[in-house]
Amino acid sequence: MTRTINLTLKIWRQKGPEFKGKFETYNVRNISTDMSFLEMIDIINEQLTLDGKDPIVFDHDCREGICGTCGAMVNGRAHGPEKGTTLCQLHMRHFSEGDTIVIEPWRSRAFPVIKDLVVDRSALDQIIQAGGYISVNTGGAPDANTLPVPQEIAEKAMDAAACIGCGACVAACPNAAAMLFTGAKVSQLALLPQGKPEAAKRALCMVRKMDELHFGNCTNEKECEVECPKEISIVNIARLNREFMKAGFFSTVP
Amino acid sequence: MQLEARIPGGQLSEKWDRHRFELKLVNPANKRKYDIIVVGTGLAGGSASAALAELGYTVKTFCIQDSPRRAHSIAAQGGINAAKNYTNEGDSIWRLFYDTIKGGDFRAREANVYRLAQISNNIIDHCVAQGIPFARDYGGLLANRSFGGSQVSRTFYARGQTGQQLLLGAYGAMMRQVAAGQITMYPRREMLDLVVINGKARGIVVRNLVTGEIETHAAHAIVLCTGGYGNLFFLSTNAMSSNVSAAFRAYKKGAGFANPCFSQIHPTCIPVHGTYQSKLTLMSESLRNDGRVWVPKTPGDKRPPHQIPESERDYYLERKYPSFGNLVPRDVASRNAKSLCDSGKGVGDTGLAVYLDLSDSIRRDGKDIIEKKYGNLIQMYEKITADDPYETPMMIYPAVHYTMGGLWVDYNLMSTIDGFFVLGEANFSDHGANRLGASALMQGLADGYFIIPYTIGGYLAGTPFEEVNTSHQAFKEATQAVKTRIENLLSINGKRTVDDFHRELGLIMWDYCGMSRNDQGLIKARGMIQELRAEFWENVVVPGSSEDFNQSLERAGRVADFIEFGELMIIDALARKESCGGHFNEAYQTEDNEALRDDENFSHVAVWEFAEADKEPVLHKEELIFQNVELTHRSYK
Ligand SMILES: Cc1cc2nc3c(=O)[nH]c(=O)nc-3n(C[C@H](O)[C@H](O)[C@H](O)COP(=O)(O)OP(=O)(O)OC[C@H]3O[C@@H](n4cnc5c(N)ncnc54)[C@H](O)[C@@H]3O)c2cc1C
Ligand code: FES
Numbered sequence: 001m002t003r004t005i006n007l008t009l010k011i012w013r014q015k016g017p018e019f020k021g022k023f024e025t026y027n028v029r030n031i032s033t034d035m036s037f038l039e040m041i042d043i044i045n046e047q048l049t050l051d052g053k054d055p056i057v058f059d060h061d062c063r064e065g066i067c068g069t070c071g072a073m074v075n076g077r078a079h080g081p082e083k084g085t086t087l088c089q090l091h092m093r094h095f096s097e098g099d100t101i102v103i104e105p106w107r108s109r110a111f112p113v114i115k116d117l118v119v120d121r122s123a124l125d126q127i128i129q130a131g132g133y134i135s136v137n138t139g140g141a142p143d144a145n146t147l148p149v150p151q152e153i154a155e156k157a158m159d160a161a162a163c164i165g166c167g168a169c170v171a172a173c174p175n176a177a178a179m180l181f182t183g184a185k186v187s188q189l190a191l192l193p194q195g196k197p198e199a200a201k202r203a204l205c206m207v208r209k210m211d212e213l214h215f216g217n218c219t220n221e222k223e224c225e226v227e228c229p230k231e232i233s234i235v236n237i238a239r240l241n242r243e244f245m246k247a248g249f250f251s252t253v254p
Numbered sequence: 255m256q257l258e259a260r261i262p263g264g265q266l267s268e269k270w271d272r273h274r275f276e277l278k279l280v281n282p283a284n285k286r287k288y289d290i291i292v293v294g295t296g297l298a299g300g301s302a303s304a305a306l307a308e309l310g311y312t313v314k315t316f317c318i319q320d321s322p323r324r325a326h327s328i329a330a331q332g333g334i335n336a337a338k339n340y341t342n343e344g345d346s347i348w349r350l351f352y353d354t355i356k357g358g359d360f361r362a363r364e365a366n367v368y369r370l371a372q373i374s375n376n377i378i379d380h381c382v383a384q385g386i387p388f389a390r391d392y393g394g395l396l397a398n399r400s401f402g403g404s405q406v407s408r409t410f411y412a413r414g415q416t417g418q419q420l421l422l423g424a425y426g427a428m429m430r431q432v433a434a435g436q437i438t439m440y441p442r443r444e445m446l447d448l449v450v451i452n453g454k455a456r457g458i459v460v461r462n463l464v465t466g467e468i469e470t471h472a473a474h475a476i477v478l479c480t481g482g483y484g485n486l487f488f489l490s491t492n493a494m495s496s497n498v499s500a501a502f503r504a505y506k507k508g509a510g511f512a513n514p515c516f517s518q519i520h521p522t523c524i525p526v527h528g529t530y531q532s533k534l535t536l537m538s539e540s541l542r543n544d545g546r547v548w549v550p551k552t553p554g555d556k557r558p559p560h561q562i563p564e565s566e567r568d569y570y571l572e573r574k575y576p577s578f579g580n581l582v583p584r585d586v587a588s589r590n591a592k593s594l595c596d597s598g599k600g601v602g603d604t605g606l607a608v609y610l611d612l613s614d615s616i617r618r619d620g621k622d623i624i625e626k627k628y629g630n631l632i633q634m635y636e637k638i639t640a641d642d643p644y645e646t647p648m649m650i651y652p653a654v655h656y657t658m659g660g661l662w663v664d665y666n667l668m669s670t671i672d673g674f675f676v677l678g679e680a681n682f683s684d685h686g687a688n689r690l691g692a693s694a695l696m697q698g699l700a701d702g703y704f705i706i707p708y709t710i711g712g713y714l715a716g717t718p719f720e721e722v723n724t725s726h727q728a729f730k731e732a733t734q735a736v737k738t739r740i741e742n743l744l745s746i747n748g749k750r751t752v753d754d755f756h757r758e759l760g761l762i763m764w765d766y767c768g769m770s771r772n773d774q775g776l777i778k779a780r781g782m783i784q785e786l787r788a789e790f791w792e793n794v795v796v797p798g799s800s801e802d803f804n805q806s807l808e809r810a811g812r813v814a815d816f817i818e819f820g821e822l823m824i825i826d827a828l829a830r831k832e833s834c835g836g837h838f839n840e841a842y843q844t845e846d847n848e849a850l851r852d853d854e855n856f857s858h859v860a861v862w863e864f865a866e867a868d869k870e871p872v873l874h875k876e877e878l879i880f881q882n883v884e885l886t887h888r889s890y891k
Contacts, residue, residue, distance in 0.1 A: 002528075016803075032528055036638075039532050042753070049751050049797050049806060057803055059320065061493040063533045064634060066418055067324040089637045114464055115803045122441070125321050129433040133426030134385045138305045138703045141376075141383035145340060148394030158387040158412060161419060165323055194385045 004030040005097045009044070011056055012104040014113055021113065023102070033093040037080065038063060038070065040092060057116040065089040065229065068164030071171070072117045073104045078168035078227040086166065086229040106171035109214050110178070121167045123213045124181060130209035131202040132185040134195050153191055160188040162230045169224035169232075175216030180224040182206050183240035184232050190243050203243035255510055255863045257876045260664040261365045266882050267347075270369045273665070277712030285310035288714050289473040291458055293445045293500055295322030297417070297695055298678025299479030300424030301702025306477075307431035309707055314471060315428070316443045316460060318495045323425040326481055326493040327698065330417020331538035331631060332401060333409035334381075334695040336374035341398050343406040347371045350408065352883060354693060357403040357583050358658070358686020359835035359851060360885050361513070361859070363878060365665060370684050370693075373700040378410055380703060384423040388412050399627075401691035402539055403583035403890075409692040414538055414631040420695055424702070443469070444808065445500040447732045448476065448507045448674065455674035456722045459732045461740075463808060466801040468733050470724040475673040475710055478504065479702070482657035482679035484517060486816040486823075487768070488760025490654040491523060491536040497812040498819045501661050501680050509669040510861040510874065512662035512682035514819070515827035518689055518836045519769045520655030521587035524638055524648075525607040534653040535638055537610070538631055539691045542580040544615035544624060545648070547571050547587070549608050553598030559609055559647045570594060578890040585688045585836050585849070586890060588652035592769050593847070595651070602649045611647035652769060656694060658685045658836060659826075662861045662876070666709035667701060670861075673717070675710060677701035682859065687835025740800045743810045748793030752806060755790050756813045759783070759820055767824055772840045780824045787817045822862060822871060829873060832856045844887075853885050 006029045014021025031040050038060050045055035060070040065086040072087055074080035080090045095101065103117065111119040149157075161184070169180035186203050189195030195202075218237060225234045262273040280288065288311050292303045295317040303315045317325060339345040350371040355362055378396070382388065388410050389397040398407040412419040431437040442463040449457035449470070457472040483498035484490040505511045522537045548567045555562065570590060572579045582590075591608050594600065601607050616624050621644060625632070632643045641648070660682040667675050667683070678698040685693065766779035790813070798804040833842040833849035834856070842850040859876040 032530065034527055035530055036532075039530050042532055043530060045806075046751050046753060049795060050749075052797065054798055055806060057805055061319060061324055061495050062326070062329045063494060064329060064535050065637075066415065067319070067326075067328045067493065069319060069324050084633075085637060089634070091637065091640075093640060118803065121320060125323075125429065125432075125439075128426065129429045133430045134383065135430060136380070136383045136427075137308045138301075138380055138427075138707070139376075141379040144338070144378045144382040145395050147382070149390055150394050151390045151392055154387050154390045154394075157385075158389075158419075161387050161412075161422065162415065164418075165321065188387065189385050192385050192387065194383055 003033045005033060005092065005095060007031060007095065008100040010100065010102045013056070013116055016115055017112055031092050033091070035092045036063070036088060037090040037092065038088050057118050059118050060088055063088040066164060068166035071106060071166045071168055073106065073171065075102050078106070078172045079229050084229060084231045086164070106167055108170050108176040110170060110176060111167060123215070124165050124167060124178070126213060127178060127182055127206055127209050128185065131198070131205040134189060135198060147193055149192060157188045157191040160184045160191070160232065160236050163232050164230055166229065168227050168229060170215065172223040172227035173216065174221050174223065175219055177218045178210050178215040179218040179237045179240065180228060180232055180234065182210055183236035186243055187236040187239040190239065199243055200247035203240060204247040207244055255670050255861070255872070255874055257510065257662065257670070257861055257874055258664060259363065259876060260666060261363070262665065266364060266368050269365050270372060274708050277708055278715035280711045280715045282310060286312050288312065289314065290475050290477060290710065291316070291471055291473040292477045292479060293458065294325065294479030294481060294678070294680070295425070295428070296325035296327035296479060296481055296678060297421055297424060297698030298680070298702045299477070300325065300421060300428055301699050302477050302479060302677055302706050303437055304424055304427035304431055305703050305707045306710065307436035310436070313431070313437045314440065314473065315437055316440045316445060318442065318444055318463070320441050322428060322439060322441065323422060325421060326496050327421045327695070328418045329493060330695055331414045331536065332540040333399065333411035333416045333692045334377070334420065335401070335408050335692040336378045336410060336696065337371055337408060338375055338378060340396060341407045345406040345408050349406065350374060353404050354684065354690055355686065355883055356886070356888060357690035358688055359849065359888060360686065360853070360857070360880065361834055361878065362684055362686035364880060364882055366683050369705070370697055370700050373704045374696050376704055377696060377699045381420060381423055384427065386412060386419045386423045399540055400543055400581060402542065402581045402587065403690040405578070409540070411540065414540070414628055417695060420699065445480070446503065446736045446811070448504045449728050449732050450507050450671055451722055451726060451728050452720070454672045457724065457729060459729070459736050461736070464803050466799070466804065468736055470729045470733060472722055472724050472729070474714060474719055475675065477675045477677060477706060477710070478661070478680055479677045480680045482660070483816070483819065484654045484657050486759065486820055487654040487763050488757045489526065489531060489534050491520060491534050494533065497815070499812050499815045502815045502819050504661060504669070504671070504674065506864050507671065508864070509671050509674060510662040510863055511659070511822065512859050512861045513659040513826065514823045514862065515767065515830060516658035516687050516836050517654060518584060518656040518658060519588045519652045521584055521591055521652050522610060522650045523653035523655070524635060525602060525604065525651040535634065536653070536655060537635060537648065537650055539584065541610060541628060541631065544627070545580065545610040545612050546614060547580055547608055547610055549594050549599040549601060559611070568599070575890045582890045583688060583690060585838070588769055589838060591652055607649035607651045609647040610650045612643055613647065616644065654764070654768070656689055658682065658687060658689055662859065666712065667705055668709070668713065673713060675706060677706060687837055740807065740811070743794070743796050743807060743814070744800060746792065746794050746796065748795050750793050750795065752794060752796065752810045752813050755786065755794060756809070756816065759786060759813070759817055762786070763820055763823070767827055770838045770840055771827055773828060776824050776828050780821060783817060783821050783824065790814060790817055825871065826860055826862065829860060830856060848888070
C-alpha cells in the first residue's frame, strides 16, 4: 500500500528570538506515505545541507510519542490533524497528493521562539517546581503494599499522569492557558492517598506560578483536550479547580 | 591503569551493609560545601541529582534535552523488577540475583548484582511514596507481570509507560530540589570533555546548544549518567540524541571502557520498512506474556497469517524451549528470529519479520483485558504500520536496544579516574553479557537513589582537595581542544551529510558486529570503519556556524565519536574468543546453536585503556570470581 506523494510545504523560518521570522516554501517530491512527518523534514534537511543552506531546526528525540520534545502547528493544528498523535507519530499516509502543508512553531506568550520551529518551554518546568511532586526524601518509605489504592483510582491517576509535557495544550488554547498541563499533575497527585497531605498547597502554588508566568486563563474552550496527543481529559481541569477552591478556603499557605 | 574492584569482604548478603558501615561519612553541615556535577537526567542522573541534593550537596545537573523530563529513560515501556515476592511464587533476593547473573551469561560481578537485587525492593517502596501510579489488582495492591529470563512474575509496571512514570517521579524530586536551591539545572547542554587535575576529575566542558557558547564547570566529583551507545547502529530503539560522546571523551581522558562489544539486540521491534527510516520502535517484551511468536512452517509461505492453519505454524520458541517458551531471554529470542528469517521463513514484504500473535489471549481474556495491559503499545504499532493488532498478528524483528558495555566502575561506581563516577546504562556493571528485561530501570534507580549517595560520601570524606576553579590551565586547554575540534568539523565542507555517514556506520556494525559475529567479518569491518573515519574527516559537510543553535554540528560531533568507538567495539569483539550473551561469535556455539562460553579463559571483564590516537588500546582484565553461583550452561529448555 506504499504510495508516494508530492507536497508543498510552507515552513516558518526564524534565525533567533530577536529576528523576524517568515514562511519559506519547499516543494518536496516522492514522499513515501509510510514515512513519518519528521522523517519528511529529515529529507528536506539532507537536501538543504547538500545545497549549502541552513537546515530547519526542530525539536525531537524519542520519535515514538513519549518524550514530548517534538511539536509544531500543522495547518493550524497542534501536532497536525490526527487525534491522539504527536508530530513524530504522524505518518504521511494522512496527507494527499498535491497538499499544501503549513508548519509553524507553538505560538504562545509563555513559549518564546528560539529558532525556526523550536520554542522555549521552560515555563512548564517552573510550574512543576512550584509543587508538582510529593515531598518525600529518598530512604524512608514504608513497604509499597502498606497503602492499598483502589484500582479505579490508580487508573484515573495514570490517565492524568500520561501527560508528556509537550505544550500542545497551551499552543492550542486561544488564551494560552496551561490549565490542562497543570490540572493533569495536580489530579494525578490529588487522587492518590500519598499526594493528599499536600494537595491544597500544591494546587495553590502551581496556579499562582502559572499566573506569574503569563499563561492565560481558562475560559472553557476545550481546544486543549481536542489537541492533546495523549488525550488527557478536561476533567482534570475541573479537579484542579476543585482543589484550588478547597485550598482557598482551608489552606494555611500564605 | 589499576583495576581495583573494591569489593567488600564478608558473606555476599552482608557485603553492602558492611560497606555502608565502613564508608566514611561527610558531616551534614559540610555537605553543601561540596559541589557535585551530574551529567544526564535519565533514571540514573535524575535519581542521583535528587538524592544527592536531598542530602544537602550542592548539585549542578546537565542534559541535552530542553527539560530533564525528556531523557531517553522516558521511553521505557515494560516495567521494573523487584524481589518483593508479592505473588507468592517463591521469589527472593537470591532468585533475582541468580536470574540476573545467569541471564547475563556469568559475565557480571556477583557482589554488584546481589546488591542490586537487595536494593530492588527499596526502589518500589520509594517510587510508590512518590505517587507513581503503578498498576494495581482489584484489591488495591500492586500488580506484577513476567518478563523474559524469569519464571516468576516480579515486574512492576505502569501500563506500557513505566519508564515515563518512574522518570517523572525522579524529575519531580529534582524539581523540588531546584525550587529549594539545591540543584542548578542546565538543560540544552552537551558535555564535550572531562577535566582531570592531578589525577582527579574536577570539571567538565559543555556546549550550550542554543548559543553555541563553550562553558566550563568545576566540582569536587562528577557523576556521569549519559546512557548507552546503541545509537551507534543508526537504526536503534534509542532516542535520537543518545550518544557515546561523553563516555568516550572520558575514556580518552583515562577512564577504562569495559566490554564495549556487549550490545543487546531486542527481539520485539517493529521491522524496518524503508531507507528513509530514522529509528526503530520497540514493542515491549511484556507482550511476550500474552503474545505467541510464530512463523509459517514452510519457507516462502506468503499467505496472509489468518489463512495459515494452526498445523502449518511453527511456534518455535514454545517448541524449542518448553519451560520458558515465549519468555526466553532476549539474546536467545533474537537469534532464533534471525536464523528462521535467514532460512526463508520470515514474513512480511521484506521477509525480515516474525509474527507476534495476541489472538489466543484475546480469545481467552477478552479484548478489554489485553487493551488495559498493552493499549498504548498496540496503538503505537497501529500508528506506525496502519495494521490493527487486535485483528491481525503484529510483525516484529530484532533491533539494537541496549548496551551492557560501558565505562568500568568499581563497587563504589567510581571509574578508573578518581572522583569520576558512572551510573546507569553508561557503566558496565550489572548485566554481564546480556541484560534481562525490566532490569535497566532497576539498575538506574538503584545506582542513583541508593548507591551513589553513600559511596560518593565515602570518596569526598576520605579525599583531600586542593582549591580548583575554572580558570585553571586544565580547563583552558580542554576548552581550546573542544573549540578546535568544532572548527575542524565546520571547515571540512565536503559532500556527504553526517546522517549519510552515520547510516553507513550503522550498516557495517549491524552486518558484522551485530547479532552474530565471526572473526573474518570483524576484521573486514574494522578496515571499513577506518576508511569511513578517514573519509568523514575529509568529506563531511556540516552547515552553519559554531555560535548558533546548530543541530547538524551536534550530530557531527556524536557521529565522529561513534565511528571511533565502533572500532573499539570490534577490537573487543575480536579479543573475546568465546560466545556469551549478546556477543555471539559463530565459531563458538553448541550443537543446538547456543552460545558457548569459555569460562577457563574469558571469565573476565575486558577493560580498554586509551593509548594515544591511532595506537592500539591496551587491554586490562578484571577476573570475575564466582563463589556463590555455579557456572552452568544457560539452558531455557
Ligand atoms: C524503547 C525502550 C524501552 C525500554 N524499556 C525498558 C523496560 O521496560 N525496562 C527496563 O528496565 N529497561 C528498559 N529500557 C532500557 C532503559 O530504558 C535504559 O537503559 C535506561 O532508561 C537508561 O537510563 P540512564 O539514566 O542510564 O540514561 P538515559 O535515560 O539514556 O539518560 C541519558 C541522559 O544523559 C544526557 N546526556 C547524554 N549525553 C550527554 C552529553 N554528552 N552531555 C550532557 N548530557 C548528556 C541525556 O540528555 C539524558 O538526560 C528500554 C529502553 C528503550 C530504548
Ligand atoms: S519526539 Fe518524543 S514525542 Fe515526539
